[in-house]
Amino acid sequence: MLTTGPRGTKDILPDTSGFWQYVEKKAREVCNLFGYREIRTPIFEHTELFLRGIGETTDIVEKEMYTFSDRGGRSITLRPENTAAVVRAFLEHKLYADTPPAKLFYIGPMFRYDRPQAGRYRQFHQFGIEAIGAKGPAIDAEIIILATQFLRSLGLNELVLQLNSVGCPECRPKYRSVLQEFLRDKLSNLCKDCQSRFDRNPMRILDCKQAECTSLTQGAPQMVDCLCDECNQHFTQLKTLLTAGNIEFKLNPRLVRGLDYYTKTAFEIQYAPLGSQSAVCGGGRYDGLIAECGGQPTPGIGFAIGMERVLLALEKQNLLPDVMNQYDVFVIPLGEKAQAAAFKVLCDLRKSGYIADMDFMDRSLKAQMKLANKFSAQYAVIIGDDEVATNSAVLKNMQTGEQQQINFDELLKKLDTEVNG
RNA sequence: GUGGCUGUGGUGAAGUGGUUAACACGGCGGAUUGUGGCUCCGUUACCCGAGGGUUCGAAUCCCUUCAGUCACCCCA
Numbered sequence: 185m186l187t188t189g190p191r192g193t194k195d196i197l198p199d200t201s202g203f204w205q206y207v208e209k210k211a212r213e214v215c216n217l218f219g220y221r222e223i224r225t226p227i228f229e230h231t232e233l234f235l236r237g238i239g240e241t242t243d244i245v246e247k248e249m250y251t252f253s254d255r256g257g258r259s260i261t262l263r264p265e266n267t268a269a270v271v272r273a274f275l276e277h278k279l280y281a282d283t284p285p286a287k288l289f290y291i292g293p294m295f296r297y298d299r300p301q302a303g304r305y306r307q308f309h310q311f312g313i314e315a316i317g318a319k320g321p322a323i324d325a326e327i328i329i330l331a332t333q334f335l336r337s338l339g340l341n342e343l344v345l346q347l348n349s350v351g352c353p354e355c356r357p358k359y360r361s362v363l364q365e366f367l368r369d370k371l372s373n374l375c376k377d378c379q380s381r382f383d384r385n386p387m388r389i390l391d392c393k394q395a396e397c398t399s400l401t402q403g404a405p406q407m408v409d410c411l412c413d414e415c416n417q418h419f420t421q422l423k424t425l426l427t428a429g430n431i432e433f434k435l436n437p438r439l440v441r442g443l444d445y446y447t448k449t450a451f452e453i454q455y456a457p458l459g460s461q462s463a464v465c466g467g468g469r470y471d472g473l474i475a476e477c478g479g480q481p482t483p484g485i486g487f488a489i490g491m492e493r494v495l496l497a498l499e500k501q502n503l504l505p506d507v508m509n510q511y512d513v514f515v516i517p518l519g520e521k522a523q524a525a526a527f528k529v530l531c532d533l534r535k536s537g538y539i540a541d542m543d544f545m546d547r548s549l550k551a552q553m554k555l556a557n558k559f560s561a562q563y564a565v566i567i568g569d570d571e572v573a574t575n576s577a578v579l580k581n582m583q584t585g586e587q588q589q590i591n592f593d594e595l596l597k598k599l600d601t602e603v604n605g
Numbered sequence: 606g607u608g609g610c611u612g613u614g615g616u617g618a619a620g621u622g623g624u625u626a627a628c629a630c631g632g633c634g635g636a637u638u639g640u641g642g643c644u645c646c647g648u649u650a651c652c653c654g655a656g657g658g659u660u661c662g663a664a665u666c667c668c669u670u671c672a673g674u675c676a677c678c679c680c681a
Protein backbone atom coordinates (compact mmCIF):
# COMPACT_ATOMS: atom_id res chain seq x y z
CA MET A 185 0.00 0.00 0.00
CA LEU A 186 1.47 3.28 -1.10
CA THR A 187 -0.75 5.43 1.03
CA THR A 188 0.08 4.14 4.46
CA GLY A 189 3.32 4.43 6.37
CA PRO A 190 5.01 1.47 8.07
CA ARG A 191 3.47 0.11 11.23
CA GLY A 192 4.29 1.98 14.37
CA THR A 193 5.40 5.12 12.57
CA LYS A 194 3.72 8.47 12.62
CA ASP A 195 3.67 11.51 10.40
CA ILE A 196 3.95 14.72 12.32
CA LEU A 197 1.61 17.01 10.44
CA PRO A 198 1.55 20.80 10.33
CA ASP A 199 -1.19 20.95 12.92
CA THR A 200 1.02 19.19 15.47
CA SER A 201 4.58 20.03 14.47
CA GLY A 202 4.21 23.27 16.40
CA PHE A 203 3.78 21.25 19.60
CA TRP A 204 6.98 19.38 18.88
CA GLN A 205 8.85 22.60 18.27
CA TYR A 206 7.52 23.93 21.54
CA VAL A 207 8.68 20.92 23.54
CA GLU A 208 12.04 20.83 21.78
CA LYS A 209 12.54 24.49 22.52
CA LYS A 210 11.87 23.90 26.21
CA ALA A 211 14.34 21.03 26.19
CA ARG A 212 17.02 23.20 24.62
CA GLU A 213 16.34 25.99 27.10
CA VAL A 214 16.75 23.73 30.12
CA CYS A 215 19.90 22.20 28.71
CA ASN A 216 21.31 25.62 28.12
CA LEU A 217 20.49 26.58 31.72
CA PHE A 218 22.37 23.54 32.99
CA GLY A 219 25.34 23.76 30.63
CA TYR A 220 24.53 20.83 28.38
CA ARG A 221 25.34 21.16 24.69
CA GLU A 222 23.81 19.39 21.77
CA ILE A 223 25.37 16.41 20.05
CA ARG A 224 23.96 14.85 16.88
CA THR A 225 25.04 11.37 16.05
CA PRO A 226 23.97 9.22 13.09
CA ILE A 227 20.72 7.34 13.32
CA PHE A 228 22.51 4.12 12.38
CA GLU A 229 25.61 2.57 13.87
CA HIS A 230 27.58 -0.64 13.59
CA THR A 231 25.46 -3.36 15.14
CA GLU A 232 28.42 -4.30 17.28
CA LEU A 233 28.14 -1.04 19.22
CA PHE A 234 24.71 -1.92 20.53
CA LEU A 235 25.57 -5.56 21.19
CA ARG A 236 28.42 -4.47 23.42
CA GLY A 237 26.88 -1.32 24.77
CA ILE A 238 23.36 -2.38 25.60
CA GLY A 239 24.04 -6.03 26.36
CA GLU A 240 23.44 -9.12 24.28
CA THR A 241 20.81 -10.60 26.54
CA THR A 242 18.61 -7.55 26.77
CA ASP A 243 15.21 -7.52 25.12
CA ILE A 244 16.23 -4.57 23.00
CA VAL A 245 19.12 -6.43 21.44
CA GLU A 246 17.47 -9.83 21.33
CA LYS A 247 14.27 -8.89 19.62
CA GLU A 248 13.79 -5.22 19.02
CA MET A 249 16.57 -3.98 16.78
CA TYR A 250 16.28 -2.96 13.17
CA THR A 251 19.39 -4.67 11.91
CA PHE A 252 20.39 -5.19 8.29
CA SER A 253 23.43 -5.61 6.09
CA ASP A 254 24.35 -2.65 3.98
CA ARG A 255 25.59 -3.02 0.43
CA GLY A 256 29.13 -3.39 1.66
CA GLY A 257 28.20 -6.34 3.84
CA ARG A 258 28.50 -4.47 7.15
CA SER A 259 25.93 -5.15 9.82
CA ILE A 260 24.11 -1.92 10.53
CA THR A 261 21.48 -1.15 13.16
CA LEU A 262 19.08 1.73 13.44
CA ARG A 263 19.79 3.14 16.89
CA PRO A 264 17.36 1.80 19.50
CA GLU A 265 18.68 4.32 22.02
CA ASN A 266 21.43 6.89 21.98
CA THR A 267 23.69 6.44 24.97
CA ALA A 268 25.96 3.91 23.28
CA ALA A 269 26.32 6.17 20.25
CA VAL A 270 27.10 9.22 22.35
CA VAL A 271 29.75 7.26 24.20
CA ARG A 272 31.16 6.08 20.88
CA ALA A 273 31.35 9.67 19.63
CA PHE A 274 32.83 10.78 22.95
CA LEU A 275 35.65 8.29 22.49
CA GLU A 276 36.06 8.71 18.74
CA HIS A 277 36.43 12.48 19.03
CA LYS A 278 38.33 12.34 22.28
CA LEU A 279 35.87 14.57 24.06
CA TYR A 280 37.56 13.45 27.29
CA ALA A 281 40.42 15.75 26.35
CA ASP A 282 38.21 18.75 27.03
CA THR A 283 37.31 19.86 30.53
CA PRO A 284 35.29 17.09 32.12
CA PRO A 285 32.58 16.24 32.62
CA ALA A 286 31.30 16.24 29.06
CA LYS A 287 27.73 17.47 29.30
CA LEU A 288 25.77 16.54 26.22
CA PHE A 289 22.19 16.38 25.08
CA TYR A 290 20.42 15.04 22.01
CA ILE A 291 16.97 15.04 20.49
CA GLY A 292 16.11 12.63 17.75
CA PRO A 293 14.44 9.48 16.47
CA MET A 294 15.09 5.99 17.85
CA PHE A 295 13.93 2.68 16.43
CA ARG A 296 12.63 -0.37 18.18
CA TYR A 297 10.74 -3.27 16.62
CA ASP A 298 7.97 -3.74 19.12
CA ARG A 299 4.23 -4.11 19.02
CA PRO A 300 2.84 -0.60 18.70
CA GLN A 301 0.48 0.86 21.24
CA ALA A 302 -0.36 4.39 22.34
CA GLY A 303 2.92 5.76 23.69
CA ARG A 304 4.96 3.04 22.04
CA TYR A 305 6.08 3.35 18.47
CA ARG A 306 8.64 1.73 16.22
CA GLN A 307 10.10 5.07 15.39
CA PHE A 308 9.91 7.33 18.38
CA HIS A 309 11.81 10.34 19.62
CA GLN A 310 13.92 10.85 22.65
CA PHE A 311 15.35 13.89 24.32
CA GLY A 312 18.26 12.71 26.38
CA ILE A 313 21.32 13.92 28.16
CA GLU A 314 24.61 12.33 29.09
CA ALA A 315 27.16 13.56 31.60
CA ILE A 316 30.41 11.71 31.11
CA GLY A 317 33.39 11.86 33.41
CA ALA A 318 31.99 12.72 36.84
CA LYS A 319 31.54 10.03 39.44
CA GLY A 320 30.08 11.84 42.44
CA PRO A 321 26.38 11.87 43.29
CA ALA A 322 26.07 15.59 42.61
CA ILE A 323 25.93 15.04 38.89
CA ASP A 324 23.29 12.35 39.44
CA ALA A 325 21.22 14.89 41.31
CA GLU A 326 21.83 17.49 38.64
CA ILE A 327 20.45 15.42 35.80
CA ILE A 328 17.46 14.27 37.80
CA ILE A 329 16.73 17.89 38.60
CA LEU A 330 17.23 18.80 34.96
CA ALA A 331 14.66 16.21 33.92
CA THR A 332 12.23 17.37 36.55
CA GLN A 333 12.69 21.02 35.70
CA PHE A 334 12.10 20.29 32.03
CA LEU A 335 8.88 18.43 32.68
CA ARG A 336 7.69 21.06 35.11
CA SER A 337 8.47 23.84 32.68
CA LEU A 338 5.90 22.26 30.43
CA GLY A 339 3.35 22.41 33.23
CA LEU A 340 3.45 18.72 34.02
CA ASN A 341 3.00 17.70 37.61
CA GLU A 342 1.56 14.51 39.03
CA LEU A 343 4.87 12.99 38.13
CA VAL A 344 6.39 10.31 40.28
CA LEU A 345 10.14 9.92 40.49
CA GLN A 346 11.18 6.40 41.31
CA LEU A 347 14.65 5.84 42.57
CA ASN A 348 16.88 2.87 43.18
CA SER A 349 20.48 1.79 43.19
CA VAL A 350 21.46 -1.28 41.23
CA GLY A 351 24.93 -1.51 42.67
CA CYS A 352 28.21 -1.99 40.91
CA PRO A 353 30.41 -4.90 39.71
CA GLU A 354 31.64 -5.06 43.27
CA CYS A 355 28.37 -5.65 45.08
CA ARG A 356 25.89 -6.70 42.43
CA PRO A 357 27.27 -10.22 41.89
CA LYS A 358 27.10 -10.78 45.64
CA TYR A 359 23.54 -9.59 45.74
CA ARG A 360 22.78 -11.72 42.73
CA SER A 361 23.77 -14.89 44.49
CA VAL A 362 21.99 -13.87 47.68
CA LEU A 363 18.88 -13.33 45.60
CA GLN A 364 19.28 -16.59 43.73
CA GLU A 365 19.56 -18.41 47.05
CA PHE A 366 16.33 -16.84 48.18
CA LEU A 367 14.56 -17.77 44.94
CA ARG A 368 15.98 -21.23 44.39
CA ASP A 369 13.31 -23.27 46.16
CA LYS A 370 10.55 -21.07 44.72
CA LEU A 371 11.80 -21.45 41.19
CA SER A 372 9.28 -24.04 40.02
CA ASN A 373 6.39 -21.82 41.08
CA LEU A 374 7.59 -18.75 39.22
CA CYS A 375 6.25 -17.87 35.78
CA LYS A 376 8.04 -19.17 32.73
CA ASP A 377 9.68 -15.85 31.96
CA CYS A 378 11.02 -15.62 35.45
CA GLN A 379 12.39 -19.15 35.37
CA SER A 380 14.47 -18.21 32.38
CA ARG A 381 15.47 -14.98 34.08
CA PHE A 382 16.80 -16.88 37.07
CA ASP A 383 20.22 -17.45 35.58
CA ARG A 384 20.39 -14.66 33.08
CA ASN A 385 19.07 -11.73 35.01
CA PRO A 386 17.51 -12.65 38.36
CA MET A 387 16.99 -9.02 39.34
CA ARG A 388 14.32 -8.71 36.71
CA ILE A 389 12.27 -11.32 38.57
CA LEU A 390 11.61 -8.71 41.24
CA ASP A 391 10.21 -6.49 38.54
CA CYS A 392 7.75 -9.15 37.29
CA LYS A 393 4.11 -8.18 37.46
CA GLN A 394 2.69 -11.71 37.51
CA ALA A 395 0.66 -12.16 40.67
CA GLU A 396 2.38 -15.41 41.68
CA CYS A 397 5.81 -13.96 41.19
CA THR A 398 5.01 -10.78 43.06
CA SER A 399 3.78 -12.72 46.05
CA LEU A 400 6.61 -15.24 45.97
CA THR A 401 9.16 -12.48 45.94
CA GLN A 402 7.67 -10.73 48.96
CA GLY A 403 10.39 -10.34 51.48
CA ALA A 404 13.16 -11.01 49.00
CA PRO A 405 16.52 -9.49 49.86
CA GLN A 406 16.90 -6.09 48.26
CA MET A 407 19.78 -4.61 46.37
CA VAL A 408 19.77 -1.50 48.48
CA ASP A 409 20.48 -3.64 51.53
CA CYS A 410 23.44 -5.32 49.90
CA LEU A 411 25.24 -2.33 48.44
CA CYS A 412 28.95 -2.06 49.03
CA ASP A 413 30.18 0.88 51.07
CA GLU A 414 30.93 3.00 48.07
CA CYS A 415 27.57 2.41 46.40
CA ASN A 416 25.76 2.86 49.64
CA GLN A 417 27.46 6.15 50.32
CA HIS A 418 26.75 7.32 46.80
CA PHE A 419 23.10 6.46 47.14
CA THR A 420 22.75 8.07 50.53
CA GLN A 421 24.37 11.27 49.36
CA LEU A 422 22.20 11.38 46.29
CA LYS A 423 19.08 11.17 48.41
CA THR A 424 20.37 14.01 50.56
CA LEU A 425 21.09 16.14 47.52
CA LEU A 426 17.68 15.51 46.01
CA THR A 427 16.02 16.42 49.25
CA ALA A 428 18.12 19.59 49.35
CA GLY A 429 17.01 20.32 45.80
CA ASN A 430 13.42 19.89 46.88
CA ILE A 431 12.87 16.91 44.66
CA GLU A 432 10.44 14.32 45.89
CA PHE A 433 11.25 10.72 45.14
CA LYS A 434 9.86 7.32 45.87
CA LEU A 435 12.30 4.54 46.62
CA ASN A 436 11.55 1.50 44.51
CA PRO A 437 13.87 -1.38 45.37
CA ARG A 438 12.45 -3.34 42.46
CA LEU A 439 13.23 -0.79 39.81
CA VAL A 440 15.56 -2.34 37.28
CA ARG A 441 16.65 -0.76 34.07
CA GLY A 442 16.46 -2.85 30.92
CA LEU A 443 19.90 -2.07 29.69
CA ASP A 444 22.89 -3.92 31.02
CA TYR A 445 25.13 -0.95 31.36
CA TYR A 446 23.47 0.63 34.37
CA THR A 447 25.28 0.84 37.70
CA LYS A 448 24.42 2.50 40.98
CA THR A 449 21.73 5.12 40.39
CA ALA A 450 18.66 4.02 38.42
CA PHE A 451 15.57 6.17 38.13
CA GLU A 452 12.38 6.54 36.26
CA ILE A 453 9.81 9.31 36.07
CA GLN A 454 6.27 8.13 35.57
CA TYR A 455 3.09 9.82 34.56
CA ALA A 456 0.41 7.35 35.62
CA PRO A 457 -2.48 8.52 33.40
CA LEU A 458 -0.55 7.27 30.40
CA GLY A 459 -1.51 3.69 31.27
CA SER A 460 0.87 0.85 30.67
CA GLN A 461 3.41 3.06 28.90
CA SER A 462 3.70 5.48 31.77
CA ALA A 463 7.46 5.89 31.95
CA VAL A 464 8.15 9.33 30.59
CA CYS A 465 11.80 9.38 31.57
CA GLY A 466 14.29 6.67 32.37
CA GLY A 467 17.90 6.93 33.25
CA GLY A 468 20.79 6.00 35.42
CA ARG A 469 24.48 5.70 35.90
CA TYR A 470 26.65 3.64 33.59
CA ASP A 471 30.11 3.58 35.07
CA GLY A 472 31.20 0.53 33.12
CA LEU A 473 30.04 1.48 29.66
CA ILE A 474 32.89 3.65 28.48
CA ALA A 475 35.47 1.01 29.33
CA GLU A 476 33.22 -1.61 27.75
CA CYS A 477 33.37 0.42 24.56
CA GLY A 478 37.13 0.50 24.65
CA GLY A 479 37.87 3.73 26.50
CA GLN A 480 39.63 4.41 29.79
CA PRO A 481 37.36 3.55 32.71
CA THR A 482 35.16 6.62 32.93
CA PRO A 483 31.95 7.13 34.86
CA GLY A 484 28.83 8.45 33.19
CA ILE A 485 25.18 9.08 33.78
CA GLY A 486 22.23 10.08 31.65
CA PHE A 487 18.56 9.82 30.95
CA ALA A 488 16.18 9.68 28.04
CA ILE A 489 12.76 11.25 27.86
CA GLY A 490 10.15 9.97 25.43
CA MET A 491 8.91 12.89 23.38
CA GLU A 492 5.71 11.19 22.25
CA ARG A 493 4.85 10.34 25.83
CA VAL A 494 5.49 13.87 26.96
CA LEU A 495 3.25 15.16 24.19
CA LEU A 496 0.61 12.61 25.14
CA ALA A 497 0.77 13.76 28.74
CA LEU A 498 0.52 17.40 27.71
CA GLU A 499 -2.50 16.60 25.61
CA LYS A 500 -4.16 14.76 28.47
CA GLN A 501 -3.54 17.68 30.77
CA ASN A 502 -4.62 20.25 28.22
CA LEU A 503 -1.21 21.85 28.35
CA LEU A 504 -0.51 22.12 24.66
CA PRO A 505 0.17 25.72 23.68
CA ASP A 506 -1.73 27.67 21.09
CA VAL A 507 0.57 27.51 18.11
CA MET A 508 -1.72 28.87 15.41
CA ASN A 509 0.29 31.28 13.35
CA GLN A 510 -1.22 34.68 12.76
CA TYR A 511 -0.80 36.62 9.59
CA ASP A 512 0.06 40.27 9.74
CA VAL A 513 -1.30 40.99 6.31
CA PHE A 514 -3.41 39.22 3.74
CA VAL A 515 -3.11 40.67 0.26
CA ILE A 516 -6.18 40.58 -1.94
CA PRO A 517 -5.99 41.35 -5.64
CA LEU A 518 -9.18 41.90 -7.62
CA GLY A 519 -9.06 40.99 -11.24
CA GLU A 520 -6.24 40.33 -13.68
CA LYS A 521 -4.71 43.77 -13.68
CA ALA A 522 -4.22 43.86 -9.96
CA GLN A 523 -2.38 40.53 -9.81
CA ALA A 524 1.09 41.84 -10.52
CA ALA A 525 0.73 44.88 -8.29
CA ALA A 526 -0.59 42.75 -5.46
CA PHE A 527 2.16 40.22 -5.86
CA LYS A 528 4.76 42.96 -5.67
CA VAL A 529 3.17 44.31 -2.51
CA LEU A 530 3.19 40.81 -1.04
CA CYS A 531 6.89 40.39 -1.80
CA ASP A 532 7.73 43.79 -0.34
CA LEU A 533 5.81 43.03 2.81
CA ARG A 534 7.63 39.77 3.31
CA LYS A 535 10.97 41.39 2.60
CA SER A 536 10.19 43.83 5.37
CA GLY A 537 9.48 40.99 7.75
CA TYR A 538 5.72 40.93 7.76
CA ILE A 539 4.00 37.60 7.84
CA ALA A 540 1.98 37.96 4.68
CA ASP A 541 0.12 35.73 2.29
CA MET A 542 -2.41 35.79 -0.50
CA ASP A 543 -4.86 33.53 -2.27
CA PHE A 544 -3.62 31.18 -4.96
CA MET A 545 -6.94 29.62 -5.89
CA ASP A 546 -8.57 32.46 -7.84
CA ARG A 547 -11.14 33.02 -5.16
CA SER A 548 -13.70 35.78 -5.12
CA LEU A 549 -13.18 38.89 -3.03
CA LYS A 550 -15.63 37.61 -0.49
CA ALA A 551 -13.88 34.27 -0.25
CA GLN A 552 -10.54 35.99 0.09
CA MET A 553 -11.86 38.12 2.90
CA LYS A 554 -13.01 34.97 4.60
CA LEU A 555 -9.52 33.57 4.28
CA ALA A 556 -7.99 36.72 5.74
CA ASN A 557 -10.34 36.27 8.64
CA LYS A 558 -9.66 32.57 9.03
CA PHE A 559 -5.93 33.16 9.22
CA SER A 560 -6.64 35.95 11.70
CA ALA A 561 -4.76 38.47 9.62
CA GLN A 562 -4.36 41.84 11.32
CA TYR A 563 -4.72 43.69 8.05
CA ALA A 564 -6.03 43.11 4.59
CA VAL A 565 -4.56 44.96 1.63
CA ILE A 566 -7.07 45.12 -1.21
CA ILE A 567 -5.97 46.07 -4.68
CA GLY A 568 -8.44 46.39 -7.52
CA ASP A 569 -8.59 48.20 -10.83
CA ASP A 570 -9.34 51.54 -9.18
CA GLU A 571 -6.32 51.18 -6.95
CA VAL A 572 -4.02 50.09 -9.75
CA ALA A 573 -5.04 53.14 -11.71
CA THR A 574 -4.06 55.42 -8.85
CA ASN A 575 -1.07 53.42 -7.64
CA SER A 576 -2.71 52.76 -4.34
CA ALA A 577 -4.19 50.06 -2.17
CA VAL A 578 -6.89 49.76 0.42
CA LEU A 579 -5.51 48.99 3.87
CA LYS A 580 -8.14 47.45 6.09
CA ASN A 581 -7.81 46.82 9.79
CA MET A 582 -9.51 43.50 10.26
CA GLN A 583 -10.26 44.08 13.89
CA THR A 584 -11.86 47.50 13.71
CA GLY A 585 -13.04 47.24 10.13
CA GLU A 586 -11.59 50.65 9.36
CA GLN A 587 -10.06 51.05 5.96
CA GLN A 588 -8.30 53.73 3.99
CA GLN A 589 -6.79 54.15 0.58
CA ILE A 590 -3.04 54.58 0.58
CA ASN A 591 -0.37 55.09 -2.05
CA PHE A 592 1.90 52.10 -2.67
CA ASP A 593 4.87 54.23 -1.58
CA GLU A 594 3.23 55.02 1.71
CA LEU A 595 1.88 51.56 2.41
CA LEU A 596 4.84 50.09 4.25
CA LYS A 597 5.41 53.22 6.27
CA LYS A 598 1.76 53.37 7.19
CA LEU A 599 1.69 49.73 8.21
CA ASP A 600 4.78 50.31 10.28
CA THR A 601 3.20 53.09 12.28
CA GLU A 602 -0.05 51.15 12.57
CA VAL A 603 1.66 48.07 13.90
CA ASN A 604 4.29 49.67 16.10
CA GLY A 605 2.61 52.84 17.13
C1' G B 606 6.06 -11.84 20.72
C1' U B 607 0.82 -13.32 23.54
C1' G B 608 -4.41 -12.34 24.43
C1' G B 609 -8.88 -8.99 24.00
C1' C B 610 -11.51 -5.00 21.48
C1' U B 611 -12.13 -1.89 17.22
C1' G B 612 -11.85 -0.30 11.81
C1' U B 613 -17.94 3.86 7.95
C1' G B 614 -16.19 10.75 4.23
C1' G B 615 -10.92 15.50 6.30
C1' U B 616 -12.81 14.78 11.72
C1' G B 617 -16.54 12.98 15.46
C1' A B 618 -19.89 9.46 14.48
C1' A B 619 -25.51 6.85 13.17
C1' G B 620 -26.66 2.64 10.53
C1' U B 621 -25.94 -4.64 12.60
C1' G B 622 -28.91 -8.42 5.67
C1' G B 623 -32.86 -5.48 1.37
C1' U B 624 -34.11 0.47 -3.24
C1' U B 625 -30.28 6.69 -4.00
C1' A B 626 -25.20 5.25 3.44
C1' A B 627 -28.28 9.71 8.98
C1' C B 628 -26.48 13.83 11.66
C1' A B 629 -22.64 17.32 13.43
C1' C B 630 -18.06 19.80 12.61
C1' G B 631 -14.73 20.96 8.82
C1' G B 632 -13.94 22.10 3.42
C1' C B 633 -15.81 24.46 -0.95
C1' G B 634 -19.48 27.78 -3.29
C1' G B 635 -23.35 31.28 -2.68
C1' A B 636 -27.19 35.03 -0.16
C1' U B 637 -27.82 41.63 -6.59
C1' U B 638 -23.03 45.80 -8.03
C1' G B 639 -15.42 45.45 -5.00
C1' U B 640 -15.19 43.38 1.59
C1' G B 641 -14.61 38.96 6.46
C1' G B 642 -16.10 37.32 11.47
C1' C B 643 -22.99 35.97 13.06
C1' U B 644 -26.98 33.83 10.30
C1' C B 645 -29.11 31.25 6.15
C1' C B 646 -28.80 28.15 1.60
C1' G B 647 -26.34 24.65 -1.58
C1' U B 648 -22.47 21.16 -2.06
C1' U B 649 -19.07 17.64 -0.11
C1' A B 650 -18.58 8.84 0.99
C1' C B 651 -19.99 5.41 -7.58
C1' C B 652 -19.27 3.42 -1.30
C1' C B 653 -18.38 1.57 4.44
C1' G B 654 -9.50 -0.43 6.07
C1' A B 655 -7.91 -4.27 2.09
C1' G B 656 -8.71 -9.17 -0.24
C1' G B 657 -11.74 -13.40 -0.59
C1' G B 658 -16.30 -16.17 0.68
C1' U B 659 -21.73 -17.09 2.17
C1' U B 660 -26.41 -15.09 0.12
C1' C B 661 -31.28 -13.63 -4.80
C1' G B 662 -29.12 -9.45 -2.02
C1' A B 663 -23.91 -7.29 2.84
C1' A B 664 -21.23 -1.51 5.43
C1' U B 665 -24.01 -5.17 8.19
C1' C B 666 -22.57 -12.82 8.51
C1' C B 667 -17.71 -15.92 7.82
C1' C B 668 -12.36 -16.29 6.64
C1' U B 669 -7.69 -14.01 5.64
C1' U B 670 -4.88 -9.72 5.89
C1' C B 671 -3.52 -4.83 7.31
C1' A B 672 -3.95 -1.04 10.86
C1' G B 673 -5.27 1.18 15.52
C1' U B 674 -6.21 0.39 20.58
C1' C B 675 -6.18 -2.08 25.65
C1' A B 676 -3.67 -5.49 28.78
C1' C B 677 0.68 -8.59 29.06
C1' C B 678 5.65 -8.05 27.77
C1' C B 679 9.07 -4.25 27.24
C1' C B 680 10.41 0.58 27.81
C1' A B 681 10.98 6.28 26.32
